[in-house]
């Protein structure tokens with residue numbers, strides 16, 4: 001016999017077992033014990049027995065839960081709770097507690113804090129059969145439901161309506177309550193697990209150095225070269241668009257590029273991208289020749305990242321009021337650029353690596 005409760009910052013879940021089937025059991029009443037307030041509340045019921053009215057104020061002691069877990073969607077953020085599970089028997093409309101248990105769960109707190117980490121989860125949407133009936137009632141076959149479904153699906157994924165288009169702000173709510181409860185339990189151990197991983201990676205690096213194998217932390221020294229090259233490719237696309245636009249678009253009776261502020265901005269950004277490409281080539285060559293290149297890789301990555309950010313900014317500036325429009329790729333280049341420059345280490349992290357390599361004591 002056991003009851004176990006989990007909670008994230010937003011919802012609590014309790015699951016239980018009585019170790020086997022309880023004869024004549026009609027379900028379970030679930031009570032929330034508010035540890036700090038010293039109160040006990042029977043949770044509201046969601047479904048009645050057939051023939052009974054779902055009147056307001058009914059609880060799981062009137063309409064017991066006929067499964068082995070329950071989500072407490074009324075739990076308050078910051079609250080500290082235990083849950084009491086009471087098996088119920090009798091006849092419908094006149095139920096009594098059974099002489100088993102009651103089970104009392106462990107204590108949980110609805111908190112986003114897990115040691116040094118904080119993680120927030122959203123509650124999502126609670127739908128009932130009654131909601132579904134209201135939505136379909138009187139509307140052309142399911143159209144309102146389809147519309148609502150599309151809206152909910154987009155809202156839970158940052159308001160996304162297609163791969164690159166986000167129509168409204170939305171949320172990041174792609175985990176369900178059970179996944180987030182499990183994740184919360186794991187988060188408490190994350191520092192410990194990461195510490196162990198670091199220790200193992202260092203042990204491998206120490207013992208296998210000079211063996212010719214690619215070692216865990218060394219892999220980044222190679223893969224960051226291709227990211228630097230990728231930054232140059234994205235920057236080139238953005239600048240091609242800017243160049244094309246500046247050639248075709250006329251302002252004051254002459255092509256846009258002939259305005260020095262625009263022409264110079266484009267050619268300077270192009271020069272930075274060419275220089276970034278050469279740095280990436282140099283590092284790739286050092287890698288091929290088996291030379292040490294940690295400093296050069298980090299240098300190539302941050303230089304290419306800065307060249308890319310400058311290129312996408314120039315591109316969007318050149319396009320003027322068209323920059324934010326979904327029918328030009330300029331705004332996508334901008335979002336892609338700010339996202340990709342972080343992959344495998346941001347500009348600041350690359351500079352830290354270069355500084356450490358530069359200022360490390362020499363033998």
Ligand SMILES: Cc1cc2nc3c(=O)[nH]c(=O)nc-3n(C[C@H](O)[C@H](O)[C@H](O)COP(=O)(O)OP(=O)(O)OC[C@H]3O[C@@H](n4cnc5c(N)ncnc54)[C@H](O)[C@@H]3O)c2cc1C
Pocket residue numbers: 339340342343344345346347348349
């Ligand atoms: C497109 C994309 C693909 C990715 N792919 C993968 C993948 O395949 N696998 C994977 O594991 N991860 C992946 N990532 C995650 C990526 O490695 C991290 O986003 C990146 O390392 C930055 O970490 P962070 O997002 O936690 O930023 P944070 O570390 O939170 O940094 C936030 C800001 O603080 C700055 N900052 C942080 N620490 C310092 C410091 N010590 N000094 C100065 N400034 C600092 C950063 O530069 C940045 O500006 C991907 C990310 C992106 C965007």
